[in-house]
Amino acid sequence: DAGVIQSPRHEVTEMGQEVTLRCKPISGHNSLFWYRQTMMRGLELLIYFNNNVPIDDSGMPEDRFSAKMPNASFSTLKIQPSEPRDSAVYFCASSRDSSKSQPQHFGDGTRLSIL
């Protein structure tokens, strides 16, 4: 079975540019999570969706960050304009059933560097 697929694996861009991170969850999973991992703060939840609907976006840092899930098999996290402090590893995860205690399955992450 294919796991959670994220693209790109690495992104290096200059500050001010728009950055789009992509995620394909595991087929049949109805919850999708975006995390940011930094040395200082560890793994932090940015936003999560259930059945394509955003449920909790309280972790989104500011208006420069936005996330969408247009269908069950695709989600994007966009940063516009990007800043050097956005440099981090961004993970996407999915899980099967929100009503039960299911583990989350993580993608390989996108390592983002903003110069």
Next chain:
Amino acid sequence: ILNVEQSPQSLHVQEGDSTNFTCSFPSSNFYALHWYRWETAKSPEALFVMTLNGDEKKKGRISATLNTKEGYSYLYIKGSQPEDSATYLCASRMSGSEKLVFGKGMKLTVNP
């Protein structure tokens, strides 16, 4: 504010040693406690999801216990091997939300 704390932050042991580490979390509105194993340059992989007070789970040489009344979980590794070297993360989930709050992790290094 939901704070999840892990201790120790790092641990160096010799091959064959047994290890244990602690995850503490707020006990109010508790729903589930997750343990993940995170190898360098890979993504976190689920080890256990625990929900009931007194729960004990085991996978090979790794086991975990849960105390929801006092808000802690222990992870044990029996007879550590070099391939056990990784960061071990715990995360707590409160009732009414799917949000996981992660601890900072415990980095284990097992020397051959």
